[in-house]
Amino acid sequence: MRLPATALFLALAASPDARAAQDALITGEVYADANRNGQRDPDEAGIAGVGLSNGRVLVRSGVDGRYAIAARPGDTVFAIKPGAYAFPTGAGGLPAFWIHYLPDGSPPLEYGGIAAQGDTRFDLGLLPVERTAGPLDVVLFADPQTASLVDVDYYARDIVASVRGSGHDNAQLGLTLGDVVNDDLALYPALNRATASLGVPWLHAAGNHDLDFDAPGDEQSLLTFRRHFGPDTFAWEEPGATFVVVDDVVYQPGAAPGYVGGLRDGQFAFLEAYLPTVPKDRLLVVAAHIPFFDTDPAPDRETFRQADRERLFALLGAFPHVLLLSGHGHVQRHVHHDAASGWHGATALHEYNLGAACGAFWSGVKDAAGLPTATMADGTPNGYATLRVDAGGDYRLAWHPARLGGTGTDPADTPGIGLHAPRVLRQGAYPAWGVYANVYMGLDDTRVEFRVDGGEWRPMRKVDRPDPRLLAENARDDAATELRGYDRSPEAIPSTHLWRGALPTDLPAGEHRVEVRAFDRWQGEQRASTTYRLQHATP
Template sequence: MDPTEARPAPATHSCRHSLGRGLLMALALAVPPAAIAAEPCNAGYVFENRDPANGQVVDGPGIPDVKVSDGVHIVTTDADGRYELPAVDGRTTFVIKPPGYAMPDRGNGLPDYWRNLRTQPGPPVRFGGIPVEDANCRNFPLVPAAAGDDELQVLVFADPQVKSEVDVDYYHRDIIQPLLEQGANADLGLTLGDVVDDDLSLYPALNAHTASLGVPWLHVAGNHDMDLDAGRDDDALLSFRHVFGPDTFAWEEQRATFLLLDDVIHQPGQSPAYIGGFREEQFRFLEAYLPTVPVERLLVVALHIPLFEPDGRDTFRDADRERLFTLLSRFPNVLLLSAHNHTQQHVFHDATSGWQGSEPLHEFNVGAVCGAFWSGVEDAQGIPDTTMADGTPNGFARLRVGAGGQYALSWHPARLPAGDPALTEAMALHAPRVLRRGAYPAWGVYANVFMGMDDSRVEFRIDDGAWKPMRRVERPDPRLLVENVRDDEAIALRGFDRSPEAQPGKHLWRGALPTDLEAGEHRVEVRVFDPWTGEQRASTTYELQDAGE
C-alpha cells in the first residue's frame, strides 16, 4: 500500500452498515459525526446473487478468491467474499469477472462490475466528469453461469465514432438492426475506442442501441473519447469513466482472458495532442495481474491505438511498447486487437518492433464500424456507403475462441447489397467491363480480400478454366478510385461528405485478364483460402469485343 493512501476499516458482512451497536456508539464518542459521514469506504463483498432485484444487497454466499482492483492494486476476496482496497479519491474499483460467472446489469445494459470513488469535486470538464457520490461500501454480485464446451463468441466493434444524432441513427440501422434480425449469437462484445467523435453527450444514446443486443459489452477508450479540455492526461477520461467504468481492466472467461487498456496519452498544448502509450499506474496493474493469469487460455489485449507504427511515423512510445511486450512474453497464445486507423490489416510483430517471443505476435487492426466516418453516397435507405480508404466496407469483426487458446477471426460488412456476386463478406472484385479482343493483356481483375494477409492464397480462373495465382499488390482499390472520380466530376455534393481518397492497402490482389479468347462475355471467378472460414469465392464478368464493333 502506498504510504499516502488511507486504508479503511476492515469490512464486515454488510460493510459499515452491519457494525454492532456498541461499536457504533464507541465510534460516535471517539470521532466527530462529520468525520464519520465523510469517511469513504472502499470495501465490501463479492457474493453469489440469488435475488437480482436486491442489487448490491448481499443475499447469497460470499465468493472467495475473486480479484478486485482499483486499477493499481489487486486484492483477492477472503473465504467469506470480503475485499478491502485503499480509499483513494478519483479511482475506479472493479471486479475482475472470473470464469463461470456473469455480471448483472447496471440498469442501462452495461455489466455492473465497477464503481467510481469520488467524494470531492474533480476538475471541471465540459461533459461533467465523475460526479461526487456517497462513498459507501460497495458489494458486487456475481451470477453463476453454466460452463460449457462451446466456442466463446465475441463481437468486436471499432470506431463507431458518431458525431451527431444522425450518425447514431446510422449506427442503429446499419450495424445494430441487422444483428438483431440475424441474432447476435455472442457471449461478449468489445468496442475498441472512439465510441463517439468528441461529443461525449452521445454516449447514452449510442449505448442504448448497443445494449439492445443483450450482450455483455466492454469498452476501450479512444482519442475521441477524451475530455479534451482536461489539463492533464490523468483527467482526460473522467467523463468516459463515469459512463463506462475503468479505462484499464481485465475480464476472464473460460476460454480467454481479456485485457482492456487505455493506450492514448493526452498531451494538452502539445503537437501532436496525443500519442500512444501507457501510464505508470497501468504498468503497476499489469505487473500485479498478469502473473495470476493461466497461460493455457488465450490472452486478448484490446486497445485503441495500434502498437505498430504505419509508414515509419512515431505514433507510439517505443519504451512502453517494449515494456508491455516483455510482460506478455510468458504467454504462448496472445492476440492483439487495435483500431484507430479506419483501415484493416494484420501485423505480426517480431524483434524489429521489440517482440522477443518464439512466434510472431499477431495484431489485428480492426476496420471501423463507421467506415470512413459515415461518409459517401447514401443508399435507398439513406445510409452512406462509407467504404474505408483501403477499400474495406464498414462493418464489424467476430472472434471465436476454442480449446487450447485457438482462435478464429472474421469480418462482417454492414448490409451487403443483395445479388452482387462481386461483393461478398470475404472480398470485393473490380474488373473492366470491356476490352479489345487481341489487345496486350495489360488490364487486370482486382480482388480486395478484407481479411487477407501477406501469405494468403488467392487464385482466379476464366470460364471454369484452370486456376491461376493472383499477385498481391499495394495499390489503391480501383473500386474506390471510381468513387473518387465520380465525386470529382460531380457539380453538387453526392453525400454529406465524399468518399475518402483511395489509399494503398495491404490486402489487394491482381490477376491479368486474357484477351485472346472468343468475343463475348467471360466469367471471372476468384477464390481465397481463408484459414478461419475456409474457401471463399466471388465472381464478375468482362466482355471482349473486336475493334470497330
C-alpha cells in the same frame, strides 16, 4: 495464503498505496446472487478469490467474499469477472462492475465528468452462468465515431442491425475498441442504447475522440467516458479466454500532437500484479484503441511509445497464446510483431487492427435506405468483426461488411472479397487489364487465385496500390457538379490486402465468368465471381 478479512483490512490500511493518499478503503462483499435480487440474503454464499483493483493494485476476496482496497480521489474500483459468473446489468444496459471514488467530483468539464461520489461500500452480487461446452464468440467494433444523432441512427440501422440480422447477437461478449463518439460526449447515452439493445454484455476501450479535451491533464481526460462505461483499464475473464482492456491514449494538452499511444506506470503496476495470475493454457487478448505498432512513416515520430511497447511485450512474453486488438486507423490491417518492434516470443505476435464501424466517418453516397456507403480508404466496407475462441488458445477471426449490394458495391461481392474488373475489353488486345480482389482479411501469405470460364486456377499477385473501385468512386465525386452525399468517399490509399490477375483477351467474343478464391486461415476458402465481356473491334 489468503488473508482473513480482519488481517486484510489491517494490511491494506498499512499499505504504501493507502498511506500515500490517506484516503479511503473501499469495502464490500462478493457473493452469489442466486435469486438475482441485488442484495445478499442469509443463504447466499460469498465467493472467494475474485479480483478487485483500483487500477494499480490487485486484491482478492476472502473465503467469506469480503474484501477491502485502498482508493484515492479519482479512482475507479472494479471487479474482474470470473469465468463462471456474470455481472448484473446496470441502468444503461452495460455490465455493472465498478464504483467511482471522487468525493469532490470532477473539475469543471463541458460534458460533466463524474459527479461527487464518496461511497466506500461496494457489494457485488455475481450471477452464476450455465455455459455449454464450446467456443467463445465475441463481437468486435472499432470506431463507431458518431458526430451527431444522425450518425447514431446510421450506427443503429447499419451496424447494430447487421449484428442482429446475422445472429451474432447470441455472442457471449462484445467489445468496442475506442472512438465511441467523435468528440461529442453528449452522444454516449443514445449510442449506448443502440449497443445495449443487442443484449450482449459489452465492454468499451477509450479512444482519442472520447477525451474530455478541456481536462487539465491526462489523469482527468476520461472522466466523462468513465462515468458512462466504467474503468478505462481493466480485465475480464471468460472460461476460454482472458481479456485485458487498456487505455493507451496518453493525453498531452497544449502539445502537438495532442496525444500519443502509450501506457502509464499505474497501468503497468496493475498488469504486473494481475498477469502472473492468468492461466497460460488459454488465449490472452489485449485490447486498446491506438495500434501498438507505429503508424506514422516518419522514422523520428512514435505513434506508440517504443519504451512502453517493449515493457508491455516483456510482460506478455511468458504467454504462448496472445492476440492484440486495436482500432483507430479506419483501415484493416494485420501486423505480426517480432524483435524489430520489441517482441521476443517464440512466434510472431499477431495484432489485428480492425476496420471502422463508421468506415470513413459515415461518408459517401447514400443507398435506398438512406445509409452512406462508408467505404474505408483501403476499400474495405464498413462493418464489424467476430472473434471465436477455441480451447487451447486457438482463435478464428472474420470481418462482416455491414451491407452487401448497397451503393458502390458489386452485386457479386461476398462478405470476404470485393471484386473489380472492367466490363468490356477489346478482343485480342494486349492483356494489360486485370481483375482485382480486395480480400478484406488477407495477410501477406494468403493464397488468392482466379480462373476464367471454369478453366485452370491461376495465382493472383499481391499488389501495393489503391482499390480501383474506390478510385472510380473518387473520380465520380470529382466529376460531379453537385454534392453526391454529405461527405464524399475518402481518397483511396494503397491497400494491404489487394490482389491482381491479368484478364485474358484471346477468348471468343462475348461474356466470360471470372471466379476468385482466397484461402482464409480462419474461415477456410472464400469465393467471389464477376463477369467481363470481350468485344470485337476494328481500327
